[in-house]
Amino acid sequence: MSYGKFKSVEEVAIKFDITVSDRTPFVAQKPFEILDIVFEMIAKKLKDDTNYINEFAICDALIRPILDIVADNYPLKVWSHVPYNVDEEKGLVGEPDYLIAAKTKYGAMAEPALCVIEAKKDNFDDGWTQALSEMVASSLLQARICYGIVTTGALWQFGKLENNIFVIDPRYLSATTELQQVFNTLNWMFNQINQVENLQ
Structure with missing residues (x-):
């Protein structure tokens, strides 16, 4: 089984004893300055x-350029479709769409603190199933907190896994009408990740 083989968030939660919290707003915004032309x-x-x-x-x-613009302001890298094989027996293997993580001094990817999933066929439920399995993999590598994003490129939704509690922010941001808010929210999330990385 690989990340994309799990059938539901519930299946992942039961397998790895994750508490699924009610959908609760938790993301904030950190103003992000971007050149008008960009x-x-x-x-x-x-x-x-x-x-x-x-x-x-x-x-x-759509997705990669938006992530890159924000990542360029942090010592974090956007890792695209790289092997992320944590535990084959538990089904935690595959090549995620995007992982956000620092680069080790050896040139490898550190523990990812953000998993970004493209919502195939606009299916956010399937997207969150895959995102949670990847976030669990990160937690098994001792990441204290891991964030997740599921996006169609146009719509963005955010989640997090902390202390074995998974929560999805119920709000969707539309990049077509709220692009600055998408950048501000990503900037907040990257800043949170950077702070956690610096504490470890």
Whole structure:
């Protein structure tokens, strides 16, 4: 079994004894300054139908550029489709869409503190199932807290796993109408991750 093979959040929660909390707002915003020309470029991409024709287009044209713009302000890297094989017997293997983690002095990926999933066919339930399994894998590698994002490129939703408690923020942010808020929220989340990394 791999990350994408789990059928539901409940299945992952039962297998790894995770408490699934009621959906509760928890994300905040940290103002993010972005050059007008870059902001306008992303906004234009979000309105272009050709960027939504398949999951590869969504990942390459929308999700990755947005993540990169924020990551460039932190000592964190966007790791794309890299092997993340934590425990084969438990089904925690595969190549996640995106993992956000520091780079070790040996050039490898440190424990991911953020897992980003492209919501295939706009299915957020399946997206959160995969995200939670990846977040569990990170916790098994001693990550104190791990955040998750499920996104269609246009819609973004945020979650976290801390002390074996999983919570999803019920709010969706629309990158097409709330792009600055998406950047502000990502900036807040990257800042939280950076603080945790510095404490370890």
